Amino acid sequence: MNKRFEKHVDGRNDLFIPFVVAGDPTEETTINLALMLQEEGANAIELGIPYSDPLADGPVIQRASLRALEHGMSLEKAMGLVKQMREKGLEIPVVIFTYYNLLLQLGEERFFALVRENDIDGLLVPDLPFEESEDWRESCNANETALISLVAPTTSDKRLQAISKEATGFLYCVSSLGVTGTRTDFHSSVFTFLDRVKEHSMIPVAVGFGVSAPEQVEKLKEHCDGVIVGSAIIRQVEEQVEVLKKEASQKEGIDQIRAYVRNLISPYGKVKIHS
Amino acid sequence: MSTSVPDQRGRYGRYGGKYVPETAMYALEELEQSLNEAMADEKFMTSYHEELKKYSGRPTPITHAENLSKRLGGAQIYLKREDLNHTGAHKLNNAIGQALLAVRMGKEKIVAETGAGQHGVAAATVAARFGLECKVFMGEEDIRRQELNVFRMKLLGAEVVPVSSGSKTLKDATNEAIRYWVANVEDTFYLIGSVVGPHPYPKMVRDFQRVIGDESREQMEALPDKVIACVGGGSNAMGMFYPFLKDDVCLIGVEAAGKGIHTGEHAATLSEGRLGVIHGSITYLLQNETGQIQEPHSISAGLDYPGIGPEHAYLNETGRVTYTGITDNEALHALKVLSEEEGIIPAIESAHALSEAIKQAPDMNENEVILVCLSGRGDKDVHTIMEHLGGDVNE
Numbered sequence: 079m080n081k082r083f084e085k086h087v088d089g090r091n092d093l094f095i096p097f098v099v100a101g102d103p104t105e106e107t108t109i110n111l112a113l114m115l116q117e118e119g120a121n122a123i124e125l126g127i128p129y130s131d132p133l134a135d136g137p138v139i140q141r142a143s144l145r146a147l148e149h150g151m152s153l154e155k156a157m158g159l160v161k162q163m164r165e166k167g168l169e170i171p172v173v174i175f176t177y178y179n180l181l182l183q184l185g186e187e188r189f190f191a192l193v194r195e196n197d198i199d200g201l202l203v204p205d206l207p208f209e210e211s212e213d214w215r216e217s218c219n220a221n222e223t224a225l226i227s228l229v230a231p232t233t234s235d236k237r238l239q240a241i242s243k244e245a246t247g248f249l250y251c252v253s254s255l256g257v258t259g260t261r262t263d264f265h266s267s268v269f270t271f272l273d274r275v276k277e278h279s280m281i282p283v284a285v286g287f288g289v290s291a292p293e294q295v296e297k298l299k300e301h302c303d304g305v306i307v308g309s310a311i312i313r314q315v316e317e318q319v320e321v322l323k324k325e326a327s328q329k330e331g332i333d334q335i336r337a338y339v340r341n342l343i344s345p346y347g348k349v350k351i352h353s
Numbered sequence: 354m355s356t357s358v359p360d361q362r363g364r365y366g367r368y369g370g371k372y373v374p375e376t377a378m379y380a381l382e383e384l385e386q387s388l389n390e391a392m393a394d395e396k397f398m399t400s401y402h403e404e405l406k407k408y409s410g411r412p413t414p415i416t417h418a419e420n421l422s423k424r425l426g427g428a429q430i431y432l433k434r435e436d437l438n439h440t441g442a443h444k445l446n447n448a449i450g451q452a453l454l455a456v457r458m459g460k461e462k463i464v465a466e467t468g469a470g471q472h473g474v475a476a477a478t479v480a481a482r483f484g485l486e487c488k489v490f491m492g493e494e495d496i497r498r499q500e501l502n503v504f505r506m507k508l509l510g511a512e513v514v515p516v517s518s519g520s521k522t523l524k525d526a527t528n529e530a531i532r533y534w535v536a537n538v539e540d541t542f543y544l545i546g547s548v549v550g551p552h553p554y555p556k557m558v559r560d561f562q563r564v565i566g567d568e569s570r571e572q573m574e575a576l577p578d579k580v581i582a583c584v585g586g587g588s589n590a591m592g593m594f595y596p597f598l599k600d601d602v603c604l605i606g607v608e609a610a611g612k613g614i615h616t617g618e619h620a621a622t623l624s625e626g627r628l629g630v631i632h633g634s635i636t637y638l639l640q641n642e643t644g645q646i647q648e649p650h651s652i653s654a655g656l657d658y659p660g661i662g663p664e665h666a667y668l669n670e671t672g673r674v675t676y677t678g679i680t681d682n683e684a685l686h687a688l689k690v691l692s693e694e695e696g697i698i699p700a701i702e703s704a705h706a707l708s709e710a711i712k713q714a715p716d717m718n719e720n721e722v723i724l725v726c727l728s729g730r731g732d733k734d735v736h737t738i739m740e741h742l743g744g745d746v747n748e
Contacts, residue, residue, distance in 0.1 A: 129644075129645065130519060130520075130645040130646045131519065131524065131525075131528055131631070131646050132528075133373070133374060133528055133531060133532065133632075133633075134374040134376070136532075137518065140518050140519070144519075147645065152643040153643065153644070154643070177630075178372055178630045179629045179630040179631070179638075179640070179644045179646070180643065180644040180645075182628070182629055182630065182644065183627070183629065183640070183642070183643060183644035184643075184644070204374050204375075205372045205373055205374055205630065205633070206372060207371060207372070207373060207374075207375055207378050208375075209362065209371065210370055210371065210372060228374070228375040229375060230375045230376045230378075230379070232376065232378070232379035232380075232538075233375060233378070233379065234379070234382075237378070252375060252376055255376050255535055255536050255537075255538065256376065256532065256535060256536025256537075257532050257535075257536065
């Protein structure tokens, strides 16, 4: 079992798991965003690796990926950023969020060497469904790395059972069909779906895809153990992109995003540690 | 040599599979189940074959290219005339099959991706025929390049959705079509255009295209010595090769070598690509060192795809099919030769297969036979051909 997950994620019901794209718009921004998010109460960070063909992602994350790819971000470089985050005081678990092709090209051996070298805690591969993931599941277990599984409202009971039996870290519930991106409201069936997942799951259950308002977080509170916030944060990054690119104004940009995040997860009433 | 691929998991050896987001798994399960039921239903298959006959004009003939064969002074070249199919290419065989399946599944809408617009036109055609709503995703770059096909699709009542993500071409249109499908699976069927994508798509498209090879086997007096077809994603080749896999026939797939393999501007996936995942399937693809998918190049939009169907990757590995490359210029030359010798203007895609036949025929005996899959007609390419030949046919 991964120690950072044990300390920061296990047994909690107020999980805030933000997603940032490595290198969007600069490496330094990503490092400072991660540290800010920890200060605001994040329990884990999903570090998104930019990809040319992100099948599960909507336009916001697609654009972020392009911004990061423009200056040559890669899976290996992104994993190296985690080391710098750790040196600056990041204690919460980091999950590498990467499409399968990038992982295949890096190779299993190299990936886990980098996991150890850079104190990485988890792996999430959006296009590696349960049926194709057996080998990676084994090697993740052997390397004390959580392999985050996804379930969707259309996931059958049979698959839900099989998936939750093997799931580690937290169980990622996709709130609705389609791609990542902000939605104004959830379909009411999402709550029955979450209750169904909670019944099966032995580990914390978090919801992602479309979480972008404190009202949603409030409503979701009693049906799951936390929220995953991606596009909503990336949209903030996009709005501040020029400010974030310049060293002199970067802190100002990060603080804007901090204010947004603080409001978004206010229903959790987390204790804030101010730097 | 076993032909019992794919296996239960949709694998052709180590290729294929279902590498898609969890949100797409239900849609694929539903499709797989309906497909299996339909293929086992005699009534469904009868209506598919009836439609091929009465709507599309099948069987397509085989033409002996006598003048061309004589000029080359070697093997006899025969052409399987998929260009005589309704809408001018083999694409409709598959579109009819999938549209009938969509109707059977109770879907009211279809989505499709298109590069140059040929599959988009086929999808729009069957949508009109079967009363389905149709959205075709097409890269903004391609929309600009293929104005006429965009208009054809609109004329057929389809909506053309411009795709501005990524490189704004076929691979991005495919991503966008999959994204849309997954979000709207309840009433929408994704009509894929080639033997690519997650299982069961490569198998389904092969099974709806095998009519090309099945007819050919019946029409030829004896088994040909060689069968040649062009390969982008690889649907006409797969349809042509599949019924010949167990025969003593040399099968040759021709990839687009673009401006030449050494220039880096080509679509020669098998010879220059590496193993990876594209559009839900493990196969060979053109990618950079770290795994970002690269844009291919070919003069023919239909071969301009950075991946290749997983079954082709498998047949390449087992050695059952030999894959070669033909450049833009070689294809253009073959196109001119066939036009002059036989009065048939082939699609530039098909001209790649023909060019390989022209290369090989002189080294063969006069009593040997090469069968070429002439997958489409060249009318759609006249503008491109004119640009490249500078308007002067005699150079």
